[in-house]
Amino acid sequence: MPTSQLFQYTPESMRVSPARAGGFLTSHGQVSTPAFMPVGTQGTVKGTTPAQLLEIGPQVILGNTYHLGLRPGDALVAQLGGLHAFMGWKGPILTDSGGFQVFSLASMRKITEEGVAFRSHHDGSSHFLSPERSMEIQRNLGSDIVMALDECPAGRMERLQLEASMARTTRWLKRCREYPLAEHQGLFAINQGGTHLDLRTHHLEEILEIDAHHPFQGFAVGGLSVGEPKEEMNATLAEFVHLLPEDRPRYLMGVGTPEDLLFGIEQGVDLFDCVLPTREARHGRLLTSRGRINIKNARHRESPEPLDPDCGCYTCRNFSRAYLHHLFRVGELLASTLNSIHNLSYTVGLTRAARLALLENRFPDFARLTRDNWKTEEP
RNA sequence: GCCGAGAUGGCCGAGUGGUUAAUGGCAGCAGACUGUAAAUCUGCCACGCAACGCGUUACGGAGGUUCGAAUCCUUCUCUCGGCA
Numbered sequence: 288m289p290t291s292q293l294f295q296y297t298p299e300s301m302r303v304s305p306a307r308a309g310g311f312l313t314s315h316g317q318v319s320t321p322a323f324m325p326v327g328t329q330g331t332v333k334g335t336t337p338a339q340l341l342e343i344g345p346q347v348i349l350g351n352t353y354h355l356g357l358r359p360g361d362a363l364v365a366q367l368g369g370l371h372a373f374m375g376w377k378g379p380i381l382t383d384s385g386g387f388q389v390f391s392l393a394s395m396r397k398i399t400e401e402g403v404a405f406r407s408h409h410d411g412s413s414h415f416l417s418p419e420r421s422m423e424i425q426r427n428l429g430s431d432i433v434m435a436l437d438e439c440p441a442g443r444m445e446r447l448q449l450e451a452s453m454a455r456t457t458r459w460l461k462r463c464r465e466y467p468l469a470e471h472q473g474l475f476a477i478n479q480g481g482t483h484l485d486l487r488t489h490h491l492e493e494i495l496e497i498d499a500h501h502p503f504q505g506f507a508v509g510g511l512s513v514g515e516p517k518e519e520m521n522a523t524l525a526e527f528v529h530l531l532p533e534d535r536p537r538y539l540m541g542v543g544t545p546e547d548l549l550f551g552i553e554q555g556v557d558l559f560d561c562v563l564p565t566r567e568a569r570h571g572r573l574l575t576s577r578g579r580i581n582i583k584n585a586r587h588r589e590s591p592e593p594l595d596p597d598c599g600c601y602t603c604r605n606f607s608r609a610y611l612h613h614l615f616r617v618g619e620l621l622a623s624t625l626n627s628i629h630n631l632s633y634t635v636g637l638t639r640a641a642r643l644a645l646l647e648n649r650f651p652d653f654a655r656l657t658r659d660n661w662k663t664e665e666p
Numbered sequence: 667g668c669c670g671a672g673a674u675g676g677c678c679g680a681g682u683g684g685u686u687a688a689u690g691g692c693a694g695c696a697g698a699c700u701g702u703a704a705a706u707c708u709g710c711c712a713c714g715c716a717a718c719g720c721g722u723u724a725c726g727g728a729g730g731u732u733c734g735a736a737u738c739c740u741u742c743u744c745u746c747g748g749c750a
């Protein structure tokens with residue numbers, strides 16, 4: 288079954304804000320939105336087993352083209368039955384194209400019209416990622432949602448440079464669209480333009496020209512949360528997201544914090560992904576309905592309380608802050624696991640709760656209450 | 667008892683006459699992290715202040731040499747190894 292178009296639960300005419308609930312089908316299950324997608328770059332959502340992930344309940348998880356193409360290699364993954372089978376995850380998978388690595392590994396790559404020449408971060412060996420190669424890797428991985436290869440420019444890139452980068456991203460997008468993917472795979476286009484509304488809209492027009500001949504299954508907003516001021520990111524989202532086609536999923540890439548998710552949903556974003564919940568979990572920074580806590584802080588040493596009394600995750604059901612504090616202080620692996628389970632549960636749960644509130648027509652109240660609660664934990 | 671080695675800030679451990687309140691590491695106290703080169707990285711970490719500066723104690727104890735000592739000398743105490 289091919290990844291299909293968005294179907295909406297709340298028609299535009301019945302909505303009081305751009306925020307919306309929706310969903311679409313993939314061959315590995317339905318995706319209900321808004322949804323937060325945990326990142327599993329190297330074929331694992333760091334710190335969790337698929338069974339634990341199943342309980343957390345994400346709609347989709349991510350894998351990465353650059354990383355998996357390098358190790359263990361997409362051909363091997365294909366030989367072993369594809370990424371779903373390889374990593375033991377039966378639900379939908381989205382693979383990022385390697386576009387973000389063009390940004391994050393900037394010191395180890397060179398961009399040309401043909402593609403991106405990378406030095407492997409493992410051993411320095413040379414590799415070339417073209418739009419076609421990115422598609423080939425993602426086809427081999429067998430993900431349900433394939434991301435177009437883009438150039439993710441740094442947040443403070445000069446306008447002129449940004450325009451050149453975007454033009455190339457558009458040309459790459461055409462090549463990605465022309466590449467034959469597997470029957471079940473859907474391709475998402477990525478919009479760039481930094482925090483310039485005119486560049487964003489211009490790029491969107493170019494994307495929609497391609498879309499008119501050969502439709503994309505979704506649209507992503509890329510190039511945000513990459514160093515630009517938060518106010519500029521929010522202004523851009525507020526001005527731009529509602530311009531994206533209504534009838535297909537909108538994906539805000541690399542975002543983020545609970546605050547950002549709520550704001551994004553309010554602007555009409557359907558999908559999010561971010562490494563923050565798992566990375567911060569590994570670093571002892573935990574999200575709760577009452578704000579953030581740092582479990583390594585001495586003040587939690589003797590606390591019998593759960594992390595978040597309003598959370599029903601495995602970690603909060605079974606362990607005290609004192610225990611989590613202890614595990615972190617002694618450097619036990621279980622600290623990462625329990626913390627990751629919680630942060631992911633919180634983040635996935637936030638988008639799920641938002642969806643429910645949207646379906647029940649009480650989203651504005653939900654958003655206000657959620658924000659008020661965040662202020663209670665730490666002064 | 668003799669011979670040898672050594673005693674440094676909470677711990678381990680550099681430093682052997684002067685940019686030394688004293689390298690590092692650990693522990694401790696905080697912070698950062700947004701399509702993962704991140705189980706990572708950063709700051710603080712003797713005491714007292716009218717504190718981006720000043721003062722006071724500090725390298726086992728006591729005494730000495732020197733303009734100046736954690737660093738050299740004497741002695742005491744203790745620790746470790748070897749021989750009796």
